[in-house]
Amino acid sequence: MNSAASWRPSDFQRRGGRSWWRDTFWFARSTQPTHDALSARRFTRVTMPVIGLLVGLVFLAMLLLVIDVAMRQNEAAREQSSDYVASVLADLEEQYGQAVVDGARQQEIRPAADAAATGWKLDRDLEETLAAQSGIAYAFVLGSDERTIHALVDGKPTNDDAVSLFGPGIGALIRRAQAVGPGHAVSGFGMADDRTVFLTASLIVPPGPFDGHAVPPPASGAVLLFGIDIGQGWVARVGERFRIGDLHVAAPGEPVAAMTTSLPQIGDEPIRLQWTPPEPGTMLLKTMLPALFVVAVLVAATTWLVLRGASAAARRLERTARALEVANAELSAVASTDGLTNLSNRRYFDVALRHEWLRSLRDGSTMALLMIDVDHFKAFNDRFGHVAGDERLRAIAAQIGANVRRPADVAARYGGEEFAVLLPGTRGEGAMIVAEKIRLSVARAAEHSDMPPCSVSIGVAVLRPADVDPGPLLQAADVALYAAKRDGRNRTRLYTAGGPISPNRRS
Known part of the structure; x- marks a missing residue:
């Protein structure tokens, strides 16, 4: 059957035609409904899923961004807490290291008042100062042979022996102090009566004239030793000051926590400070995630309603376009x-x-x-x-x-x-x-x-x-x-x- 309906632009295209058929009388009538139908079909099958995917990707990106910010905040808080702990330990070493150096220099090591006594003792004023102000719980004068010459515990003279109290590791600390010479302090951490103690020592400088008489110095290599109690009370105060949660000295056998630092010990027992770092990022997530979830639900519901309405409109447009195609085809056939x-x-x-x-x-x-x-x-x-x-x-x-x-x-x-x-x-x-x-x-x-x-x-x-x-x-x-x-x-x-x-x- 050869009629007008059998002759279409595709026939000319197959034989080498280009754009001439755009000028024919029937083309303008037939293409617009087809274009509208294709656009509606493309919107329903392509554009709507793409819009939904883009909305999902936007919220996924927002969620990942919030999580990334939270993780960065937590990491920064962990680094800051580590810096605070390191700063506290450095201040501790500097403050009490200088105190022991000053004590070893300022002629506060004097001969015993009792002529029958032998050896040396701390000046009475220094004893009161150590007990009342400095927070130094232990003060020892040790000879070059590591024997205790004088001992002061909690501001009171005692017959305690440093080696017996702190363990044989104290000898290594004394030898280090003797090696570095006067005017310098060495330090370490030890245990005494289940108390964690910061120990610092310095070589004693021989005193000058005393009461108009030449006073012989202590035996060569005598050392002044201070011990500062850094028990849980002191550690807790440091944690409160710097807002470091659960800062404490780890008990023997306690599992290693997320944040920990090993202290330089003088004995065999390892000493660690452990704490729970602040987590501002976690708090941010707890605050933001519910809000993001609510917003996501609202946006998803709104997007679904909008796309549903748009899809219905697109389907109506497609049906209308198809009807127009049929009508235009009939009109084209009538016209040609x-x-x-x-x-x-x-x-x-x-x-x-x-x-x-x-x-x-x-x-x-x-x-x-x-x-x-x-x-x-x-x-x-x-x-x-x-x-x-x-x-x-x-x-x-x-x-x-x-x-x-x-x-x-x-x-x-x-x-x-x-x-x-x-x-x-x-x-x-x-x-x-x-x-x-x-x-x-x-x-x-x-x-x-x-x-x-x-x-x-x-x-x-x-x-x-x-x-x-x-x-x-x-x-x-x-x-x-x-x-x-x-x-x-x-x-x-x-x-x-x-x-x-x-x-x-x-x-």
């Missing part, structure tokens, strides 16, 4: 189809002829044109009436359409009882074959009718390279048709270039 014969009409044929001619110029292909006229139709119409004449035209159009089968071919009612067939890419021999098939099929169909015999005359012309527009092709086919009628009708003639094309149409 002859209402009587169901072949293409004259306007459609003129557009197709010009565009095929332009394509032939562009790619150098050929094209044939058949002009068909019904023999003695006026007499038939006058005798049998217009209704019978219309039926005959429809029957002839059916035979023409049955023999013009290629999608690219165009069969049209050219006007009145005249028809035209456009055969792109066809030479003269092929066009003559098609023309003869049409002529014979029309004659055979009339033999089975109650009406008088029917025949057609056909003129065939082929596009020539010299043709500068479609006009000469139409004139050539018209001349060939005139020759067929002149030679007796019911025949086919091919135009040859033996003579000029007559500009006069037949009567």
